[in-house]
Amino acid sequence: MKSEILSMLLDLLEIRSDMHADKSIIVNYVKKTLEEIGFTVTIVGDQSYPALIASRGRGGIAFSGHLDTVPIGDGWTRKQGEIDGDRVYGRGTTDMKGAIASMLFAARDLVDKDIPCTLLLTTDEEERMLGALKLSQFEAVRTAHAIIICEPTNLNVACREKGVFRFRLITRGKAAHSSQCWLGENAILKMHNLLMKLSDLAQVPAGPTDKMTMCFTTIHGGTKDNVVPDRCQTEIDVRFPAPLTLKDIETLIRSRLEGEDYEIETIYGLEPFESDRDSKIVKMLITHLNSTIVDVPYATEAPRYQPSNRSIYICGPGAPSLAHVPDEYVELSALVRMHSALVKLGQELSGNTVQG
Numbered sequence: 001m002k003s004e005i006l007s008m009l010l011d012l013l014e015i016r017s018d019m020h021a022d023k024s025i026i027v028n029y030v031k032k033t034l035e036e037i038g039f040t041v042t043i044v045g046d047q048s049y050p051a052l053i054a055s056r057g058r059g060g061i062a063f064s065g066h067l068d069t070v071p072i073g074d075g076w077t078r079k080q081g082e083i084d085g086d087r088v089y090g091r092g093t094t095d096m097k098g099a100i101a102s103m104l105f106a107a108r109d110l111v112d113k114d115i116p117c118t119l120l121l122t123t124d125e126e127e128r129m130l131g132a133l134k135l136s137q138f139e140a141v142r143t144a145h146a147i148i149i150c151e152p153t154n155l156n157v158a159c160r161e162k163g164v165f166r167f168r169l170i171t172r173g174k175a176a177h178s179s180q181c182w183l184g185e186n187a188i189l190k191m192h193n194l195l196m197k198l199s200d201l202a203q204v205p206a207g208p209t210d211k212m213t214m215c216f217t218t219i220h221g222g223t224k225d226n227v228v229p230d231r232c233q234t235e236i237d238v239r240f241p242a243p244l245t246l247k248d249i250e251t252l253i254r255s256r257l258e259g260e261d262y263e264i265e266t267i268y269g270l271e272p273f274e275s276d277r278d279s280k281i282v283k284m285l286i287t288h289l290n291s292t293i294v295d296v297p298y299a300t301e302a303p304r305y306q307p308s309n310r311s312i313y314i315c316g317p318g319a320p321s322l323a324h325v326p327d328e329y330v331e332l333s334a335l336v337r338m339h340s341a342l343v344k345l346g347q348e349l350s351g352n353t354v355q356g
Contacts, residue, residue, distance in 0.1 A: 005102060013091075013093065013097060027050050039055065052120075055116075069091050069092035091328055093329050094329065099152070104119075110343060145349040146313065149315075149316070152318035153320065157291060161299055167250075171194065171261065176227070190261060201238075201256075212241065219232070239298070281313055282313060
């Protein structure tokens, strides 16, 4: 099993799937793989961000994941697909192509045992998670005994995740020659004033997993080094725990910036998610993986599926701290353990109507 998972992971790593890539290539690879083992596959969504649902039988367990990654970026000291002992390096190894390989082989093994199974795979999780919204409308999502989202948790079971409010601030000024800056109005200085009013919220709090965090992620302003900038734009990412809501976060930001001259645009938002820590499914996963219950600071597609099925749990191989960083890697032994746990859970839930 280890060699099979490794081979598939290396195949997946060779297919670029960041925001600038043609997602149909990796979707068609997975589609072909699933059809060859007997799944009925449906692709939904637009051409830029297709989503895939594959089912065999009715009910059973559903495995959820995403095929897209963030860009490779700079600062790597390892090659994409490099193997060093138990580690496989590359963008998406932890987040989350390694887990995808485990899921696909678990699905194959459940089919071999004539156990119903569904896979939910998207290509816009790193963007707006609209693919999961489309998949949530399928009957297979509603009737699944459980949905396991295999995002990286170090094989622990996450029952709570933060919400997301991602937004854009825009300031406008008046262009002028920089030698006569008094004739213009500097949009970058206006943005500086806004960010100063939010800067304390961007400080890392004690216990960051449990508290609200804010990160200034991109900033663009000006057109040339001798022109007073007439526009500046900053994108900001806020993660917040329950009981805070999207409305609470937006109200906080607007109150902080009261009296300033700016525009605000919502990029997208998700409410916090929480599942039942006392669920039998949680206990099964903990037993199979010899793990524990944790909270995670990131967001998954769980809130998108929750209106259709409340029995959703987050559990996957890889350390959350390795996602989106240079020299990202996953341990092959963790992928094998994840595969085994998914097969066992699928067997236990077959013919069982356990709900979270």
